[in-house]
Each structure stands twice: as C-alpha cells, then as structure tokens.
Amino acid sequence: MAQKVPFVQFNNDLKFPIFGLGTWKSPPGEVTQAVKNAIDAGYRHIDCAHVYGNETEVGAALKEKIQEGVVKREDLYITSKLWNTFHRPDLIEPAIKTTLCNLGLEYLDLYLIHWPQAYKEDEGLFPEKDGKTVYSDVDYVDTWKGMEKLVKKCLTKSIGVSNFNHEQIDRVLAIAEIKPVTNQVECHPYLNQKKLIEYCKSKDIVITAYSPLGSPDRPWAKPGDPQLMDDPKLKEIAQKYGKTTAHILLRYNVQRGLITIPKSVTKSRIEQNIDIFDFELKNEDMECIDTFDCNGRFCHLNWIKDHKYYPFNIEY
Numbered sequence: 001m002a003q004k005v006p007f008v009q010f011n012n013d014l015k016f017p018i019f020g021l022g023t024w025k026s027p028p029g030e031v032t033q034a035v036k037n038a039i040d041a042g043y044r045h046i047d048c049a050h051v052y053g054n055e056t057e058v059g060a061a062l063k064e065k066i067q068e069g070v071v072k073r074e075d076l077y078i079t080s081k082l083w084n085t086f087h088r089p090d091l092i093e094p095a096i097k098t099t100l101c102n103l104g105l106e107y108l109d110l111y112l113i114h115w116p117q118a119y120k121e122d123e124g125l126f127p128e129k130d131g132k133t134v135y136s137d138v139d140y141v142d143t144w145k146g147m148e149k150l151v152k153k154c155l156t157k158s159i160g161v162s163n164f165n166h167e168q169i170d171r172v173l174a175i176a177e178i179k180p181v182t183n184q185v186e187c188h189p190y191l192n193q194k195k196l197i198e199y200c201k202s203k204d205i206v207i208t209a210y211s212p213l214g215s216p217d218r219p220w221a222k223p224g225d226p227q228l229m230d231d232p233k234l235k236e237i238a239q240k241y242g243k244t245t246a247h248i249l250l251r252y253n254v255q256r257g258l259i260t261i262p263k264s265v266t267k268s269r270i271e272q273n274i275d276i277f278d279f280e281l282k283n284e285d286m287e288c289i290d291t292f293d294c295n296g297r298f299c300h301l302n303w304i305k306d307h308k309y310y311p312f313n314i315e316y
C-alpha cells in the first residue's frame with residue numbers, strides 16, 4: 001500500500017514532501033528499479049545530483065511511472081544539484097539544462113548549489129593535480145545570482161544551497177533577491193545540527209537532512225568507523241517501539257520538521273523506510289537521542305579543508 005507523506009511549506013509558499021529517496025551511490029543499473037519501487041511505495045520526492053552519474057537512469061523511471069499513469073509530473077518533486085565545477089555564472093544554465101536533459105524533464109522542483117566551494121572548470125568533475133583537488137575561486141554569492149536567473153527562466157521552481165555554514169548563508173541572504181528555500185546538510189543523532197537548524201529556522205529556511213542513516217556505503221568508510229545503525233542505545237529504543245533502528249533514525253529527523261532523504265536500492269528497505277508516519281517518538285526519547293550528538297560527521301570532505309570556502313572549519 002502506498003504511504004502518504006506530509007508536506008513542508010517553503011518560504012516561497014511552495015510545498016515539498018518531508019520525505020524522499022536519496023540516489024547517491026545508487027548504481028545506474030539498479031536505480032531505475034529503485035525509483036520505480038519508491039514511487040509505487042508512495043515516494044514523490046527524489047533527491048538527485050549531476051555528480052551522482054545516474055540522472056539518466058533516474059529519469060527513465062520517472063518517465064515510465066508517468067507513462068503508466070501512476071503519477072503525473074506535477075505530483076513529483078525532483079531535486080538536483082549544481083556541481084562544484086560549474087559555479088562560474090556562465091556555466092550554470094548549461095549545467096541545469098544537462099541535468100534536465102538527463103532526467104527527461106522540462107523543469108526541476110528544486111536546484112541546489114551542491115557545495116559552497118568551487119573546483120577548477122573544464123577538467124572533469126574532480127580536477128586533480130598531484131593527487132590534490134584543483135580549486136576555483138568563484139564566490140558562491142556570484143553563483144547564487146546565477147541560480148536566481150534559473151527561477152526567472154522557469155527551469156526550476158525553487159532554489160537552495162547544500163553544505164553551507166551559517167556565515168555563508170548570511171552572505172547569500174545579504175544579496176539575495178530570491179531566498180534559498182533549504183540548506184541540505186548531513187543530519188542524524190551523531191550530528192544533530194541543533195545550532196544550524198535554529199539559525200535556518202530564524203531565516204525561514206528549511207533544513208534537508210542527508211545521510212540520515214549514517215551513510216554506511218560512503219566510499220571513504222574505514223573498518224572500525226562508528227556505525228550509526230548499530231548503536232546499542234538506538235537499538236534499545238527501536239526495540240521499545242517494535243521498530244527498526246532505521247525507522248527511529250528517520251522518525252527522529254522528520255519529527256524535528258526536517259526533510260529527510262534516505263538512500264536505498266533495496267525494495268524491502270525502500271518500503272520500510274517510508275513507513276514512519278504512523279508512530280511518534282515520545283519527548284523523553286527525542287531528548288535522549290539529542291544527547292548522542294558528538295560532531296560525528298561522515299561526509300566531511302576533509303581533504304579539501306584548505307579551500308577558502310570549505311564550510312566545516314567553523315562550529316556551524
């Protein structure tokens with residue numbers, strides 16, 4: 001049975017489903033089926049990015065489900081992201097047009113600046129010299145001005161940012177004609193983002209929580225790294241509610257009003273993960289989970305921390 005997902009309201013008055021499917025690391029050969037399974041299970045929000053290298057295969061699933069009459073385009077909420085090598089203002093419109101062409105769509109619902117820091121243009125998605133990423137000094141504020149033009153051209157309904165710290169958001173807000181609707185950042189009990197959430201709330205910006213399950217399949221995971229889903233205290237809470245640890249992690253974020261986007265290519269997990277709207281965590285359990293925060297960032301990209309716009313050198 002398809003689940004019904006509540007919506008959040010953006011600062012531009014558009015609504016967006018509070019829950020969606022992540023697609024980073026979803027292999028091109030598996031993601032079409034995963035997105036079809038997700039739509040059948042009730043997902044209407046799919047989180048994509050050019051850098052994930054699978055937008056064509058995501059698009060194939062959207063096309064099939066629209067052709068089958070299961071959903072209409074206007075029922076779907078599709079996010080994509082401007083990669084770091086396309087921050088220069090003249091590269092932004094061609095970048096979204098490539099993404100639209102790959103997804104087979106005429107417009108996106110939401111387009112994000114993927115990271116505040118730019119990489120050197122025209123040398124592939126991960127330009128490197130002597131094993132080090134090559135940077136570009138494009139200022140994300142200039143990139144934001146280019147993002148605003150995409151809304152005016154109806155290529156995307158909403159725009160936002162991802163991995164921005166509060167000072168970077170402040171700089172964007174100082175020049176913005178169109179405010180970012182969301183800041184998509186890593187968020188789960190080990191990195192609960194209390195201060196960034198409060199700051200964004202004060203600016204009417206919704207947080208989207210990525211890696212809500214702790215991203216166990218991230219490419220740089222090492223044996224012995226902490227595994228969020230194996231945390232014994234979370235397992236205990238899950239047992240008390242008769243739910244899985246994944247359910248508790250996803251419910252924790254959604255109950256804080258955060259848009260939450262777990263990734264899976266496994267049918268049973270795709271169906272399990274969306275099944276979180278029929279129970280509530282008690283206040284005492286929410287408060288207990290709040291105490292697990294330990295600055296446990298899995299998606300730190302600390303090999304580029306000398307970039308002048310690396311976002312995680314300040315507290316939040």
Ligand SMILES: NC(=O)C1=CN([C@@H]2O[C@H](COP(=O)(O)OP(=O)(O)OC[C@H]3O[C@@H](n4cnc5c(N)ncnc54)[C@H](OP(=O)(O)O)[C@@H]3O)[C@@H](O)[C@H]2O)C=CC1
Nearest residue numbers: 022023024210211212213214215217246262263264265266
């Ligand atoms: N803006 C940004 O910079 C970033 C955005 N993102 C977005 O957020 C999404 C989610 O984050 P991501 O880092 O992928 O990690 P998640 O925290 O969503 O974890 C995904 C992993 O958990 C497994 N999994 C999913 N559901 C369950 C379950 N119920 N039980 C056990 N294991 C489960 C998946 O396995 P399997 O697929 O094999 O089922 C996969 O290995 C991304 O896919 C992407 O769309 C993520 C990182 C950075």
Ligand SMILES: O=C1CO[C@H](CO)[C@@H](O)[C@@H]1O
Nearest residue numbers: 024049051052114299301
């Ligand atoms: O969304 C993300 C996952 O993939 C990227 C590159 O490998 C990350 O940089 C990014 O944050």
